[in-house]
Amino acid sequence: MGLQLIKPNTNIDFIGLKKIAFIISAVIILAGLASLAIQGGPKYGIDFAGGMIVQVKLDKTTEISDLKSAMSEVELPGLVVQTLGLEDDNEYLIRTSSSDITSKIVREQVTEALTTNLNGTGFEIQRLEMVGPKVGADLRTKALEALFYAVLIIAVYISGRFEQRWTAAAVMAAALGGSIYAIGLTGLDMGFLIVAAMAITVGLCWYLKLNYALGAVAALIHDVMITVGIFSILGKEFDLTIIAALLTIIGYSLNDTIIVFDRIRENTFASKGNDTFAGIINRSINQTLSRTIMTSLTTLLVVACLFVLGGSVIHDFALALLIGVAVGTYSSIFVASPILLGFGVSEPVEQEVEA
Amino acid sequence: MQSMRWRIIATLIVLGLGLAYMMPSIPGVSGSPLGKFLPGDPVNLGLDLKGGIHLTLGVDMDTAMHNNLARIGDDLKTGARDDEIFVLRPKVISDSRLEIILLKGDQQTKFEETVAKYSPFDVESMEPMDGGKVKFILSVPPQYRDDIEKLTMDQAIKTIRNRIDQFGVAEPDIRKQQGNRIQVQLPGLQDPERAIRIIGQTAHLEFKMVDDTADIEKALKGILAPGRELSVLMNKQGDGSYTESPIVLKKDSVLTGEYISDAKVLLDNWNQPYVSISFNARGGAIFANLTGENVNKRMAIVLDGKVYSAPVIQEKIGGGRASITGTYTKEEARDLAVVLRAGSLPAPVVILEQRTVGPSLGQDSIDKGIMSAVIGMALVLLFMVIYYGFAGLVADIVLCLNIMMILAGLAAFGATLTLPGIAGIILTIGMAVDANVIIFERIREELRRGLSARAAIAEGYSRATLTILDANVTTIIAAVILYQFGTGPVRGFAVTLILGILTSMFTAIFASRILFDLYTKSRSESAKLSI
Numbered sequence: 001m002g003l004q005l006i007k008p009n010t011n012i013d014f015i016g017l018k019k020i021a022f023i024i025s026a027v028i029i030l031a032g033l034a035s036l037a038i039q040g041g042p043k044y045g046i047d048f049a050g051g052m053i054v055q056v057k058l059d060k061t062t063e064i065s066d067l068k069s070a071m072s073e074v075e076l077p078g079l080v081v082q083t084l085g086l087e088d089d090n091e092y093l094i095r096t097s098s099s100d101i102t103s104k105i106v107r108e109q110v111t112e113a114l115t116t117n118l119n120g121t122g123f124e125i126q127r128l129e130m131v132g133p134k135v136g137a138d139l140r141t142k143a144l145e146a147l148f149y150a151v152l153i154i155a156v157y158i159s160g161r162f163e164q165r166w167t168a169a170a171v172m173a174a175a176l177g178g179s180i181y182a183i184g185l186t187g188l189d190m191g192f193l194i195v196a197a198m199a200i201t202v203g204l205c206w207y208l209k210l211n212y213a214l215g216a217v218a219a220l221i222h223d224v225m226i227t228v229g230i231f232s233i234l235g236k237e238f239d240l241t242i243i244a245a246l247l248t249i250i251g252y253s254l255n256d257t258i259i260v261f262d263r264i265r266e267n268t269f270a271s272k273g274n275d276t277f278a279g280i281i282n283r284s285i286n287q288t289l290s291r292t293i294m295t296s297l298t299t300l301l302v303v304a305c306l307f308v309l310g311g312s313v314i315h316d317f318a319l320a321l322l323i324g325v326a327v328g329t330y331s332s333i334f335v336a337s338p339i340l341l342g343f344g345v346s347e348p349v350e351q352e353v354e355a
Numbered sequence: 356m357q358s359m360r361w362r363i364i365a366t367l368i369v370l371g372l373g374l375a376y377m378m379p380s381i382p383g384v385s386g387s388p389l390g391k392f393l394p395g396d397p398v399n400l401g402l403d404l405k406g407g408i409h410l411t412l413g414v415d416m417d418t419a420m421h422n423n424l425a426r427i428g429d430d431l432k433t434g435a436r437d438d439e440i441f442v443l444r445p446k447v448i449s450d451s452r453l454e455i456i457l458l459k460g461d462q463q464t465k466f467e468e469t470v471a472k473y474s475p476f477d478v479e480s481m482e483p484m485d486g487g488k489v490k491f492i493l494s495v496p497p498q499y500r501d502d503i504e505k506l507t508m509d510q511a512i513k514t515i516r517n518r519i520d521q522f523g524v525a526e527p528d529i530r531k532q533q534g535n536r537i538q539v540q541l542p543g544l545q546d547p548e549r550a551i552r553i554i555g556q557t558a559h560l561e562f563k564m565v566d567d568t569a570d571i572e573k574a575l576k577g578i579l580a581p582g583r584e585l586s587v588l589m590n591k592q593g594d595g596s597y598t599e600s601p602i603v604l605k606k607d608s609v610l611t612g613e614y615i616s617d618a619k620v621l622l623d624n625w626n627q628p629y630v631s632i633s634f635n636a637r638g639g640a641i642f643a644n645l646t647g648e649n650v651n652k653r654m655a656i657v658l659d660g661k662v663y664s665a666p667v668i669q670e671k672i673g674g675g676r677a678s679i680t681g682t683y684t685k686e687e688a689r690d691l692a693v694v695l696r697a698g699s700l701p702a703p704v705v706i707l708e709q710r711t712v713g714p715s716l717g718q719d720s721i722d723k724g725i726m727s728a729v730i731g732m733a734l735v736l737l738f739m740v741i742y743y744g745f746a747g748l749v750a751d752i753v754l755c756l757n758i759m760m761i762l763a764g765l766a767a768f769g770a771t772l773t774l775p776g777i778a779g780i781i782l783t784i785g786m787a788v789d790a791n792v793i794i795f796e797r798i799r800e801e802l803r804r805g806l807s808a809r810a811a812i813a814e815g816y817s818r819a820t821l822t823i824l825d826a827n828v829t830t831i832i833a834a835v836i837l838y839q840f841g842t843g844p845v846r847g848f849a850v851t852l853i854l855g856i857l858t859s860m861f862t863a864i865f866a867s868r869i870l871f872d873l874y875t876k877s878r879s880e881s882a883k884l885s886i
Contacts, residue, residue: 003741003742005742008799008800008803055716057715057716102551103547103548103551103706103709103711104548104551104552107548124713124715125713126712126713126715126716126719127710127711127712127713127716128547128709128710128711129709129710129711130706130708130709130710131707131708132413132705132706132707132708134413134707135411135707135708138534139842142840142841142842143840145840146836146837146839146840146841149836149839149840150832150833150836153832153836154829154832154833157828157829157832158829161825161828240841240842240844240845241775241844241845241848243845244775244837244841244845244848244849247833247834247836247837248782248830248833248834248837248848248852250829250833251829251830251831251832251833251834252786252830254826254829254830255789255826255827255829255830256826258822258825258826258829259793259822259826262821262822262825262826287800288796290796290799291789291792291793291796294742294792294796295785295786295788295789295792295793297738298735298738298739298784298785298786298788298789298792299782299785299786299789300785301731301734301735301738301785302727302731302732302734302735302781302782302784302785303781303782303785305727305728305730305731305734305781306727306731306778306781306782308727309723309726309727309730310723310724310727310778310781311719311720311723311724313403313716313720313774314720314723314724314774314775314777314778317775317778318778321778321782
């Protein structure tokens, strides 16, 4: 047999670590929420907020402060200059909150300012994007709808799939759809609907005793919250690609959770009531640990390559995936399973809460 | 083993097809003699990789409706006059209603017949006024409004397509979108601002008579004689900028750009470019009459509501030609000729979204994407071989097969590869080995339980298959939703992710099994398995 990162007889008491894990998760989530609260919500990129960005590449390394002072005479509303990608890319993003000014004028102003103030440093305008307020609002709605439907469909799928209780899943779908429709009638915005959908999903899972689904949904909400929170702490902006990354993280997190849960289910049937549920969960996590870590490693390996080598445009997307994959792996072990244990009343096995 | 043979044949067919569809995408192949024998084309690259402009234009439907109502109103007035009914000039009061005042109350029934005959309007209300006049409010039926919207959109798209064709961009992509929007994608363009100017200009050309008797001072205060309007005359300065001065015009346009048959750039005696326009037969006749009747008066050439020149008519102009001399640069003159030839937009358009990627950034993105893919893949391949030995090698072979199938799939389905799409492929490299990892870990467990290599492989595959399917469904759900709601580049990501997951299930579950079976078949029952 080849190398083994995890020895076959490994038996780490993951469930016993749940308190520490919960504290760690809670701290990170609260820090993220605090950061969001301080900044007054997520920082939107131009996809959602509207405005214009100009990406310039300089042909030699320049301090961002020099670029900022070069641009200081340019009068554009809400002008921001920031570094893009890695240090030695020499790529910068100039952003204005206005989308009324024509791109021609912005192009001319940037060109003029950099030509006169950069002491002959060569530059090239590589990219210019303008999103008007209408399109920005549309994209925002679309992104939120995507997240909303992802939560909805996945909640229904896992409630049916995990516990073979498709009737419960149908009830879930109907209740969730119905209540969201009712809330939707009140005209609240989509962001609120998503939070409501998540809360209702968790509530329904609990009420219908869909414990596996509850664990999985809790884990994915946990992962998305942490990723969003860290992004907010790092001062990164949310745009369309970040939403794509979040959805991918949702998929990945569930994928991980499902592997662990499948094993728990298998071991539960096999044990025929001889083990505590906590013991079964622990054994299952240990048995799948090798796979969990291997897959995370290979995925993190490629995402890290993308983060380092992929270039400035894809940089933040790769960062979101990097955070999401790491957190997704952690959550399937330390969040989803303990929740399953905590609410594991629908199991035929009598559990003793020993940790 | 019968089934073994079929599995190998099936895999080889897929492999062959994959290779055939992927080959054209490899640089140098599609143009070479080999390329002629291969099916399909290279993978389409998105604008973020190819460089180019993505525009979302909003058609100003309110103005379109307004113009349309005004035109029908004028027709109605002319029609009424032919029937000897006298009405005041119709006034558009909202985007679906028109106010028209009938001078003689006793002609009411007759006028209603005229309305039915000459217009699509319904009479919404009638209100008697002082002096026997009757105020009619006419409204357009919703169905008619929808028709106009559709017509306006179609016409706008046709005009934009014409202009782009005349401008000469390879493979433009113009499509209608919801909410009166038009999406325009122009790959590989050097001067985006010029393209935007050509696409976005309404280019509504009118000829109007100048009222030189009007008092400009009064006009500036808003006091105008009936049928007159205040406009601006653009005077080009030496440095290329314009100064504006007020000018009073007669409201009715005497001739419009509709009658233009051709427009081209010519040079005058001082080598200054100007745009020469030719009218069609009808336009030529109108123009000849008009100039004949208005010798020594000034005629304004109005483009999109601004007067660019207002020359004095010296004599009757036959031959159906006119020239627009606005002291243009050659490029401006050429662009103006292009838009005049292609026709005017039925309504103004506004740029709602613009994304321009320079060709250097696109190529840079491709290079960096390929670089991260190659290095990421090398690391994963190495990692798998070190960790799983022979089994890792099997996983590596099917991973290569998998990447080939993704590229082939993109080419075969005519999907577009974007930068996030490349990221999707890179992500797939990491996630695709997951299926193999699940299988291998299971086989290891079965081996530890004391099963023979062959039995452990059979057990490992059969137990892991359901888990793999199960786990991948969630990622596919997320990717499908992303495809449904995403735009451009993000869709590209969803496509490669979905393709990658599907192909990875095939390669990891089906293709890798063949390699294992071949391996164990060639060895004795008790042989050890390198996993």
